[in-house]
Amino acid sequence: MATVAPSKPLLWTPRHVLVTASAQAEPHGRAILDRLTAAGVEDIRLLSGDRLPPLREADERATYARAKKTLAIVTSAASKRRPTPIPPSADFSFPLAEGCPGHCQYCYLAGSLTGPPITRVYADLPRVLAGLDEVVGTGGVTSGTPARGHEGTTFEASCYTDPLALEHVTGSLAATITHFGTHDWPGPVQLRLTTKYDDVEGLLDLPHHGRTRIRASVNVADVERFEGGAARVAARLHALGRLARAGYPVGLTIAPIMPVDDWRERYGDLLDAAAAELPDGADLTVECITHRFTPKSKDVQLGWYPRTKLDLEESTRSRKHGRFGAVKYVYDKDTMRDLRGWFEAALAQRLPSARYLYWT
Numbered sequence: 001m002a003t004v005a006p007s008k009p010l011l012w013t014p015r016h017v018l019v020t021a022s023a024q025a026e027p028h029g030r031a032i033l034d035r036l037t038a039a040g041v042e043d044i045r046l047l048s049g050d051r052l053p054p055l056r057e058a059d060e061r062a063t064y065a066r067a068k069k070t071l072a073i074v075t076s077a078a079s080k081r082r083p084t085p086i087p088p089s090a091d092f093s094f095p096l097a098e099g100c101p102g103h104c105q106y107c108y109l110a111g112s113l114t115g116p117p118i119t120r121v122y123a124d125l126p127r128v129l130a131g132l133d134e135v136v137g138t139g140g141v142t143s144g145t146p147a148r149g150h151e152g153t154t155f156e157a158s159c160y161t162d163p164l165a166l167e168h169v170t171g172s173l174a175a176t177i178t179h180f181g182t183h184d185w186p187g188p189v190q191l192r193l194t195t196k197y198d199d200v201e202g203l204l205d206l207p208h209h210g211r212t213r214i215r216a217s218v219n220v221a222d223v224e225r226f227e228g229g230a231a232r233v234a235a236r237l238h239a240l241g242r243l244a245r246a247g248y249p250v251g252l253t254i255a256p257i258m259p260v261d262d263w264r265e266r267y268g269d270l271l272d273a274a275a276a277e278l279p280d281g282a283d284l285t286v287e288c289i290t291h292r293f294t295p296k297s298k299d300v301q302l303g304w305y306p307r308t309k310l311d312l313e314e315s316t317r318s319r320k321h322g323r324f325g326a327v328k329y330v331y332d333k334d335t336m337r338d339l340r341g342w343f344e345a346a347l348a349q350r351l352p353s354a355r356y357l358y359w360t
Contacts (some may be wrong), residue, residue, distance in 0.1 A: 009199035009239070010231040011168050012101040014071035014119070017044040018052055022075040022123070028175070029073050029123025035169050036071075050075070055116045060303045067116035068101060068229075071169070075124045083135045083155070088358040089287070090154035090192050091139020094128060096172045097121040097161040102196060103228030105305045106256055109160065111297030117304075119161070121170050129179050136187045148357070152188025155180075164195035164214075165230075167202065174202055181209040194253040196230035198239035204246040213285065215251030216240040220270055222260035226310055234273070241277035249283040252354075256291035257343070258311070259335055264342055271350040284354040288343050292320075292330045 017036055023029040024046060036044060047053075052072055057063040076095060083092035099119035100109060109117070122128055132155060142148040157163050163173040173193070180191040194215040203214075216236040224233050231239075244250045252274055260266060278284060291311075293301070298312050317329035330336070340359050347356055 009201070010197060010235070011199055012165055012197075012229070013039045013169060014041060014101070015043060015069040016066070016071070017041055018070065018072045018118075019044065019046050020050040020052070020072070020074050020123075021047055022050050023073040024123075026075065026123035028125045028172070029075075032073055032121065032123065032170050032172075035171060039169055041169075052118070055118060061306075063116050064304050067118045068103065070118045071166075072118050072120045073123050074120050076122045076128055080122075081128050081131050083132060084159075085140065086156050086159055087141045088360060089141070089159075090156035091141045091143050092132075092135055092153070093156040093159035094132060095122060095160060096125070096128070096157050096163050096176060097166055097170070099160070100162045101165050102162060102230045104196075104230065105226040105228070105301060105308045105310050106291060106293070107301070108297060110300035110304065111294045113160065119166065121166060121172060125172055125175060129176065129183075132189075133186055136185055136189060142190075150188075151190045154190045154192055156192050158193040158195065162195050162197060163193050164197040164199060168199060174206055177203060177206050177208050177212045180211045181207045190249075192251075194251070196227060196236060198231040198235040200239045200243055203248075204242065208248060210247060210249060210283075213249040213251055213283075214240070214243050215253045215285070215287070217253045217255055218270060218274065219254065219256070220260060220263070220266040222266065223256065223258050226308070233270070237274055237277040240274075241279065244282040244284070245279050249285070250278070251285040251287065252351075253287045253289065254343075255287070255289035257288060257339060258291050259331070259339060263339075264346075267343070268346060268350065271346055275351055281353075284351065285357050286347055286351065286354045287357050288340075288359045290331055290336065290339060290360065292328050294326065294328045 055067055057066055080095050083094050086093040099117055101119055136153045137143055139153050142151040142154045167173045191212040194217050196217045218233050240250050293312055314329050318332050320328050320330050322328055
């Protein structure tokens, strides 16, 4: 796999912006508006209330297309601000935004967010961050555990978005990294996020103090082709190397893993490319997530991408029941065993200093 990165990072700029009345009153909301104006966005609609207008075009594809070009600046509901357990990644998730400008055909958000996929960013960021202190030390994934207790209380910021994708028009990620690095916390903490983007220049000199782990979501070319609108994997790996050299703990999120043709060779090349970009002694973790889908996400994905070549055949999968009886389709037992066995051996051989966190 080539490791030559493009000279300029991939940036997303919305064409349409909606701003609720409450968001207009927030200093961070006004700062986002200033960034959008500087980025050349002309269609900015200041709303008189806090309800977003309905977004419906002629058909589902047209609605999807406009939604993916739309950014809404809103304030968070109390239920959204409440830190939520998010195993196996972290103790808790919290929202910087909901929705993503990328066009990943396998997107898991397709089954978990309702309505057209408008990206919503939170203007009341200080209020969101202020609520995190109260749960420090109470998590069950890393806090107090033998394997990951040294990470402290971990907070996942990319459960419902890609924060780096939005950074050049929000500044929310830099503000959050600075908060985690400089705030007087009641105990050890770590901010975590994963990204498919590469615009890291504005993060390199922040006072992160090692309290933010940034992971690159990476994959082989046969899966990368489903990731429209994202930075190329080579660019993500190059950006990850820059972050590691700036002292950040970093990580690889290999997801979604698929048994494509010659998958052992292809994923081996991917691991070698990562090793080539990362400096010696980098604090590196690896998380492995296989492809899965739910009946709801399948329906939404096929509505958004009716000509997709993504494998969504239920008859070749194992049917699993998650929390609250939710159904998901995963690879069969033999395929999962082959994939997991190879990855665990390959990681030990090709990235021996990496800390392997989990397989799912």
